Amino acid sequence: MRAWQVTELGEPRAAMRLVGDVPRPVPGPGQLLVRVRAAAVNFPDALMVRGQYQVRPPLPFTPGVELCGEVVAGERAGERVIGNPVLPGGAFAEYALLEAAAAFPAPGPLDDAEAAALHIGYQTAWFALHRRAGLRPGETLLVHAAAGGVGSAAVQLGRAAGARVIAVVGGPGKAAVARELGADLVVDRTAVDFTAAVKEATGGRGADVVFDPVGGAAFTGSTRCVAFEGRIVVVGFASGDIPAAALNHALVKNYSILGLHWGLYNSRDPQAVLAAHEELTELAGAGVVRPLVSARLPLARAADAVQRVADGRSTGRVVVLGE
Known part of the structure; x- marks a missing residue:
């Protein structure tokens, strides 16, 4: 072959x-x-x-x-x-x-x-938002790299969960894609400071859940605009920069930093992976995610x-x- x-x-x-x-x-x-x-x-x-x-x-x-x-x-x-x-x-x-x-x-x-x-992108986003972060209807979800593979999945699943989705992208072309995906607010980080944009959009409260497959400056900026009792889910480091979390900052601001390695669920909890697939199949059948x-x-x-x-x-x- x-x-x-x-x-x-x-x-x-x-x-x-x-x-x-x-x-x-x-x-x-x-x-x-x-x-x-x-x-x-x-x-x-x-x-x-x-x-x-x-x-x-x-x-x-x-x-x-x-x-x-x-x-x-x-x-x-x-x-x-x-x-x-x-x-x-x-x-x-x-x-x-x-x-x-x-x-x-x-x-x-x-x-x-x-x-x-x-499979991988939507499973990753589903576990990040629901299993790790416990995203609730009405909360604000900040998605980095929102026009990318896993980011686009997080935008769609965030919308399906009833969250308000703020999408951060790099460039006007990717901004157009994020709007097509249904993000409530799209922020082009190459043109504006996304931390300031998130604070303004939330009346100073910040994002309840942050979906971060980028790392580096995306993570650092997220710590400045995460809400009280917010949750930052670390999914990957597409930027190539693995940041060192300032745990004293997490303590003072009362937010959580959560890691997600979706592959572990295949060996540790395969039934959860099957259950997520069944839910994703239902959402695809209803036209909610594609x-x-x-x-x-x-x-x-x-x-x-x-x-x-x-x-x-x-x-x-x-x-x-x-x-």
Whole structure:
């Protein structure tokens, strides 16, 4: 089969190579072989190719941590499913393996590209907002990188939860995307100070919940505009800057700093992941959430797709289509 492989770590466009004679994976006990119909690109894909992610598969490996595929053998043959492929054989290939217990039915209303993009980003946002932060109707939710993959999911899920959503983005093009997603207020951080904008919009109270996949200045600024008893959920560090939290500041202002590593739930509480998938499927069926797919590229352009996400040049989700 054809599959993209990384034999040396580096930038995606340089390190990824499309190989035409990779052996098709063989499912072991409890695994499913799927034909990849679509693979959504995630920022961790770029980090993995660079050797900067917490998961470091042995070389050579095929990147791609999220897919929609069709089961090709066994009792579930023909079923359309979504999930995380079993590394080192990732999703940027013609075939991949999924653990059967974590292969969820793809929501019918979503096409392959949308279904592939529903899993990691929306699960992350759902757990951040509901499991970790306990977001309540009427609260103010501040979402950083709101036009990106996981940020766009947080905007939609925040709206679905009845929150007032303030979206922070970098540039007018991304601001337009955030407005289309339904954010109540969009702040272009390249033009104005987002902390001042949040304080003004909330009458000085600040945001009850902050969704932060960026780190760096986004986190530091959030500590200055988080509400009394507010919750900052740290989801990632797309800026490359891991800030040192001033715990004395959290004490004085009475706010919480919460970490979220969604992948841990797959091993520690898989039933919670299934329950979240079922709720997300219902929301997708009702048209309340729908992944924003900004680009659909063929398998031959997977390296370009990962590089685009790595460089921060994408909005919504970039998806590599199966052939």
